[in-house]
Amino acid sequence: MTLPADWITHLQKTPLPVRAEVHRRLTAVLQRDEIDQGELVGWLRRDPGACGFVMGSAARVQRAKQRDAPHSLDHALSLLGDTWSRQQIPKLPILEETITDELQLAGYLVAVARSLHAARHAESWLVELRDTSYEIVVVATLLHNFVELALWRDAPDIMRSALIQVREHQTDTLGHAVGNAY
Template identity: 30%
Template sequence: MTTTLTGIASWTEFLTAREVPVLRQTAHAITQARARAERINIREVADIVLHDPLMTARVLRFSVRQRGRRQLQDISTVEHAVMMLGVEPFFHHFVQFEVVEEQLAAHPQALLGLLHVIRRAQRAARYALDWATWRCDLNSEEVAVAALLHDLAEMLIWCVAPRQALEVAALRKSHPAMRTADAYEAVLHFPLEGLQAALCRTWELPELLLNLMDDSHSERPRVKNVKLAVDLARHSAKGWDDPALPDDFRAIARLMNIDEETLMLRLGLKHPGTGPSSEGAPVPRG
């Protein structure tokens, strides 16, 4: 669609009125899991959800609406959300889905753009989880979920306004030095992080997640963990020669209190006794 919406408030209202779509793979995995609902455990269900940032947002948003008045604690992880819902009620509530591959069938380039952002979010979540675990974070999944959802507004723009999203992509291609945030603001006429914050508040997502996704508080270790994971995933998305990566590596090494050579080994960019690896994007090691 080409939307005539203007301003954060109208976009927030529009996106709030729509159900969040999911990946076809997610819909298929949930259908298969439903067939063995009596034998599947909460962790397995959470793993399916966490593979898809869109489904993760949908589950957390739904869990807020279902939360009892006496429940004071925010639900900030998917595993907690599934536990509070119960496995069988989860499958009862999540039966039908809008599938992004079908929704964007007429816009194949936009689908590729969305999948690129989703893959980037998945990698950011893996980095964030790995580093938080290394740092003995008391709830590393919260940090991973914040990294996974850090660019949720961007994903939703690709889903519902593919032409505008493609316009942003074209603008960045013609101006390689332009920041993604600046390109979105040039096309949408408002800052994307403003829409992200408005959606999180309107959907009543946990305040903790909103704080962890707020880059303006990156002096806090957990927020810095999220931001650096997102930055690394973004800067390495097209290879390991981005000029911003050396600064990322230094900052990550400081966060983890390790030297850069150890970090390179942990990222899979260097093997013991060798130089930098020429292989593709690494998967963090547990």
């Protein structure tokens, strides 16, 4: 599958799917009379697609106002407001309903797991250093695999080809392999 020429615009307009369990928990938190911001942030941090959606939405709002992008999920949510969260987050597509091909879904889930694993390590490392600004690094780590996730969603053939190149030692990194396949 080839990517459309306007793929970046497509990525901005089409949120990545969120795992069903995370989607269910986010929706439950948002249906309460009072939103527990800490719990909401905790569930958003469990899915790179959900995290990317909130951070990207807040960044676009800030860019339109010629302001700096949000530095954390909590900051992004406060910029967007409870009404936005209640209306927009439940509309996120659910992974298990969006990607039904088993190989494509498996690749997507591996990329999600890698992102979450890296975020946990980054958080542990920064907490150990007593760095109180760890949230920005954790969010950046979650978003690190955003393009890989988007490729698994939009161009799984490119990702499969790239994985084959890496496994057969034709290239050293997945990024180079994607570039070769694309």
